[in-house]
Amino acid sequence: MEQKVLPIKDSNVLIKVQRCLQEDFKAGVRNYTIFQVGKATLLRVSDILTLKWADVFDxxxxxxxxxxLHDRKTGKANRLYLKPVVGDLLAYQRWLEQENIISEWLFPSTKHPDQHITEKQFYKVMVKVGDLLDLDYLGTHTMRKTGAYRVYMQSNYNIGLVMHLLNHSSEAMTLAYLGLDQASTEEMLDNIDFG
Structure with missing residues (x-):
């Protein structure tokens, strides 16, 4: 059975996931930074993991x-705004220096710094976080979906903005991606004053 990956909608759960990523792994700072960059840029994991150091740092x-960059999946051009994760990236840079890890890749493998961490490796990290926190909906798309959901909610449901950030071509695709099921829709409708 295929796993259903959903956004993390609850801020308390998000904090637990971030803490687990950072504290429960040898390369926790790297794993946490991958998650933060994915959440802030809404990139697919395949694009995040292939970022080079020079793409992000001058x-x-x-x-x-x-x-x-160009999305590997769609080939569409994508401009990433990195200001929301500057602090995380600088802390990560300090961690790499402390660990004496030098690589052309932004997110190198700790065992083989001449290679970037693979999607399979990061998937295993996310599954372990899910196991540790008893969450069955985490995967490599969690960060992208979580970032999209947070932008959607905090921008007063600006679906056009989220579609643009995700490089989606249809509103229906974006709504499904956000995990907006009937219960979520009804919850939002409960907060509308229909007069």
Whole structure:
């Protein structure tokens, strides 16, 4: 049976996931930073893990405000706004220096720094977090879906913005991606004053 990956909608659960990523793994700072970058940029994990150091940091070691790439899945151009994760990226940079990990990849394998961490490795990390926290809906798309859900909710349901950030071409696709089922829709409708 295929696993259903959903966004993390509850902020308390999100904090637990972030803490688990950071504290329960040898490369916790890297895993946490991957999650934070994915949540803030809404990139697919395949695009995050193939980011190079020079894509995100300039020659002086400062985080770039924006970086550009083409989605591996769609081929569409994508401009990433990195300001929301500058603090996380700088803390990650310090961790890499402390661990003496040098690589062209932003998220290198700790065993083989000349290679980036694989999707399979990060999937195992997310599954372990799910097991530790008794959550059965975590996967590599969790960060992208969580970021999209948070943008949707905090932008007063601006579906156009979320569609743009996800590079989706239909509203229906985006709503399904956000995990907006009938119960979620009814909950939102309960808060509407129909007069």
């Amino acid at each position: 020659e002086k070691g400062n985080v770039r405000q924006n970086t550009y």
